[in-house]
Amino acid sequence: MANACAIVGGGLAGFVAHATLRKGGLEPAEIAVFGTDPDPAAVWRVRAASIRQVRMRSESDGHCAPASFPGLAVRAAFRRRSPVPLAQTLADRFHPTVAEFLEHVAELRVETGWDESFRRARVERVRGVEGGFEIDGRGVFPHVLLAPGHPGLAYPDELERERRAVHAYEPHDYADEVEVVGAGMAAATEWLNALAAGATVTSVRRREPERRPLNLPRELFTRRGLAAYHGAAPPERAAFIRRYGAPSYPAGRTWDEPLERAAREGRFRVAAAPNGAAQVICATGFKRGFRHDPLLARLVAEHGLPTVEDWIVLAPDSTVPALTDGDRTLALAGAPAQWSFPAADTLMGAKYAARRFLRRVQAWRTR
Numbered sequence: 001m002a003n004a005c006a007i008v009g010g011g012l013a014g015f016v017a018h019a020t021l022r023k024g025g026l027e028p029a030e031i032a033v034f035g036t037d038p039d040p041a042a043v044w045r046v047r048a049a050s051i052r053q054v055r056m057r058s059e060s061d062g063h064c065a066p067a068s069f070p071g072l073a074v075r076a077a078f079r080r081r082s083p084v085p086l087a088q089t090l091a092d093r094f095h096p097t098v099a100e101f102l103e104h105v106a107e108l109r110v111e112t113g114w115d116e117s118f119r120r121a122r123v124e125r126v127r128g129v130e131g132g133f134e135i136d137g138r139g140v141f142p143h144v145l146l147a148p149g150h151p152g153l154a155y156p157d158e159l160e161r162e163r164r165a166v167h168a169y170e171p172h173d174y175a176d177e178v179e180v181v182g183a184g185m186a187a188a189t190e191w192l193n194a195l196a197a198g199a200t201v202t203s204v205r206r207r208e209p210e211r212r213p214l215n216l217p218r219e220l221f222t223r224r225g226l227a228a229y230h231g232a233a234p235p236e237r238a239a240f241i242r243r244y245g246a247p248s249y250p251a252g253r254t255w256d257e258p259l260e261r262a263a264r265e266g267r268f269r270v271a272a273a274p275n276g277a278a279q280v281i282c283a284t285g286f287k288r289g290f291r292h293d294p295l296l297a298r299l300v301a302e303h304g305l306p307t308v309e310d311w312i313v314l315a316p317d318s319t320v321p322a323l324t325d326g327d328r329t330l331a332l333a334g335a336p337a338q339w340s341f342p343a344a345d346t347l348m349g350a351k352y353a354a355r356r357f358l359r360r361v362q363a364w365r366t367r
C-alpha cells in the first residue's frame with residue numbers, strides 16, 4: 001500500500017515517529033517524510049555543538065530507537081566492558097555521549113530505511129479533505145503527524161538586530177568579554193564554556209536562576225499523574241506547561257564551583273542589563289507557540305481549531321480531535337504537542353506521540 005502515512009518535519013521527532021511506524025510493521029514506501037534536510041539530526045547537531053554539549057541531557061529513554069529498552073546503556077556496557085552504564089540506566093541516570101547518540105541515529109537511519117521515505121520539501125499547507133489530508137499538491141494521506149520542531153530561536157527584542165549578539169544555539173567562539181543573557185540550562189552551560197575559553201563573563205538576568213533536576217517531573221510518568229494533567233482546566237494546564245518550560249538548570253558543585261572561583265578572580269559577575277561587552281550570547285531559547293509557525297498557524301486558521309494561549313488543543317493521544325476519527329488521523333509531535341504531554345519537546349516526548357500515532361494507524365489497518 002502506498003502513502004498510508006505522512007510525517008511533516010524531518011528532525012528527531014519525525015525520525016522517532018518513522019522508526020516507530022517501521023517497528024509497527026509499515027514499510028518505508030508506506031511512509032512519506034517531508035523535511036528540509038535528509039539528516040534527521042541536522043538541526044539538533046548544530047545546536048548541541050554550539051553549546052558544546054558533550055553528554056545527552058535526557059534520561060535513559062533519551063534515544064531514537066522505538067523500544068525504550070535496551071537503549072544505549074547496553075551498547076555502552078559492552079563497549080566499555082563495564083556494568084556501570086547498566087546500573088546507571090536502572091536508576092535512570094545514564095547519559096550517553098553526544099557522539100554515541102549521533103552514531104546510533106546514523107545506524108537507525110540505515111536500518112529503518114529513512115532515506116527511502118524522505119522527500120525534501122518544506123510543507124506550506126495541510127488541509128483536511130475526505131478520507132485524509134492534502135499536503136500541498138503532493139497527495140492525500142489518511143494519517144499525518146506534524147513534527148515541525150520549535151518555530152525559531154528567540155532573541156530579546158532589543159538584541160534582535162545587534163551585530164554583537166549571537167544565539168547560544170548558533171555556532172560561535174568566545175570574545176574576551178562576554179555577556180550571556182538568560183538563566184536556564186543553555187545560559188549556565190555558556191557561563192562555563194566561556195570561562196573555560198578564558199573569557200570574562202557577565203550573566204545578564206532579571207531574576208535568580210531556578211535550580212531543578214534535568215529529569216522530567218515524575219508525575220508525567222504515572223498514569224494517575226498524567227490523567228490529572230489531562231483532566232485539569234485549560235488555564236491550569238497552560239500554567240503547568242509554562243512552569244515546566246521555565247528556565248532552570250540542575251543544582252550541584254559541577255556548576256557552582258567554577259562560577260565561585262571565577263567570581264573570586266573577578267571573571268564572573270551578574271548584571272540586570274547588557275552593558276557593551278564585545279559579544280552578547282542570547283541563551284534565550286526558542287520562540288514559543290503555534291502562531292510563530294506558518295504551517296500550524298494556517299492549519300488553525302483554516303480549520304477553526306481550538307487553541308489555549310500558545311497551544312493547539314489536543315486529545316491525550318496527541319491527535320487533533322476535530323480532524324481525527326476512525327478514517328483519518330492528524331497528530332502533533334515535538335514542542336507543538338505539549339498540550340497532550342508537557343515534555344513533548346524531548347526524545348521521550350517524541351516517543352509518546354509516535355506510539356499513539358502508530359496505534360491509530362494500526363487500528364485503521366485492521367478494521
Ligand SMILES: Cc1cc2nc3c(=O)[nH]c(=O)nc-3n(C[C@H](O)[C@H](O)[C@H](O)COP(=O)(O)OP(=O)(O)OC[C@H]3O[C@@H](n4cnc5c(N)ncnc54)[C@H](O)[C@@H]3O)c2cc1C
Pocket residue numbers: 008009010011012013014015034035036037043044047048051053055056057058059062121122123124147148149150169295333334335345346347348
Ligand atoms: C541543544 C539541545 C540539546 C538537547 N538535548 C536533548 C537531550 O539530550 N535529550 C532529549 O530528550 N532532548 C533534548 N533536546 C530536546 C529535543 O529532543 C530536540 O530539540 C529535538 O531536536 C526536537 O526534535 P524535533 O524534530 O521536534 O525538532 P527539530 O530537530 O528542530 O526538527 C524539526 C525539523 O522539521 C523541519 N520543518 C519544520 N517545518 C517544516 C515544514 N513545514 N515542512 C517540512 N519540514 C519542516 C525543520 O526544518 C527541522 O528539520 C535538546 C534540544 C537542544 C536544543
